[in-house]
Amino acid sequence: MPSPIRRIAINTGGGDAPGLNAVIRAAAIAAANRGWECYGIREGFNGIFFPERYPEGGVIRLNRDRVRGIAHLGGTVLGTTNKGNPLHFPLKMPDGSVKEVDRSDEVLEFFAKKELDALISIGGDGSLTIANALSQKGLRVVGVPKTIDNDLDKTQTTFGFDTAVAFATECMDRLHSTAESHQRIMVVEVMGRYAGWIALHAGISGGAHAILIPEIPFNLEKVAAKIRERDTHGRLYSLVMVAEGAQPADGHRAVMAPAEVGHAERLGGIGEQVAQALQYLTGKDTRLVVLGHLLRGGSPTTFDRLAALRFGAAAVRALDEGQRGVMVALAFPNVKYVPLEEVAGRMKGVPMDSDTLLTGRDLGICFGD
Secondary structure, three states: OOOOOOEEEEEEOOOOOOOHHHHHHHHHHHHHOOOOEEEEEOOOOHHHHOHHHOOOOOEEEOOOOOOOOOOOOOOOOOOOOOOOOHHHEEEEOOOOOEEEEOOHHHHHHHHHHOOOOEEEEEEOHHHHHHHHHHHHOOOOEEEEEEOOOOOEOOOOOOEOHHHHHHHHHHHHHHHHHHHHHHOOEEEEEEOOOOOOHHHHHHHHHOOOOEEEOOOOOEOHHHHHHHHHHHHHOOOOOEEEEEEOOOOEOOOOOOEEEOOEOOEOOEEOOHHHHHHHHHHHHHOOOEEEEEOHHHHOOOOOOHHHHHHHHHHHHHHHHHHHOOOOOEEEEEEOOEEEEEEHHHOOOOEOOOOOOOHHHHHHHHOOOEOOO
């Protein structure tokens, strides 16, 4: 029988996503309603490793007043980072080199010292991989799936995705009129890492004529042929949606910064490559729009806000029920618990039999294959 809960901690890791504050609010209030104390760890686990960086300390009390009125806000009141993995923590050596060290035992020691009984870890694949490792070391952990990329396995969707898609779709709506006015090709690059969910959903919803995603290596001559075909029918403009991780069939992904000790490679630049190539292949005036971090900011949509509130409450409910080493996941219409070990290190890409992808093909959208 697990020991009773008295104090829990929450942290947010990886890239920010609309809905993080809603999770924090729901979890803090659900904990308070059970008589538990709730604390927030600053910037992933940095609040534990570097408490001197924060005027209020690296760990703050999340009482009802502290989380009042934050559910609609973007970002995270706790801050976040994608460079503080305690399993592979970058440490600068005396000779100036950087070495990765395992500081996970320090996390467990901190929880024991502060008498924190459990952790709610809110994050994407990297954060939940860390959560799984801490769980296997004995920490009571419940994970909450967060990513605008929607690339986490074992959940039908993640919060943050709907908001990102809604904004990207709005941008596509605006670009149709300016592209048609100037008879241009507009190339729109969106985030998504190695999965094409944002590009696929926003591209179809926003009326893209070609969509390039990581799961389908593309041939730009086929995209150019689609554009020429539109020209012959008097449709003298085209919109091309490109996921940042898309790659040509005969080439490589565009990378702005390679992987380093402590953090993964930074994707970007494929939109520029596609725009230049299409202008050369078609002779048409071409412009590029990179939405980038605009997709991460802003208030969550109703869907994401409700999903985040449900996740936060479900995480506390899971702990109250004695669950540990699990992730709360959406399985419409309910929330279920999935073992973290079934999620850690796994990515959910767009399957080739996806109904959404098939819808795009039925609509005549070119995927470059």
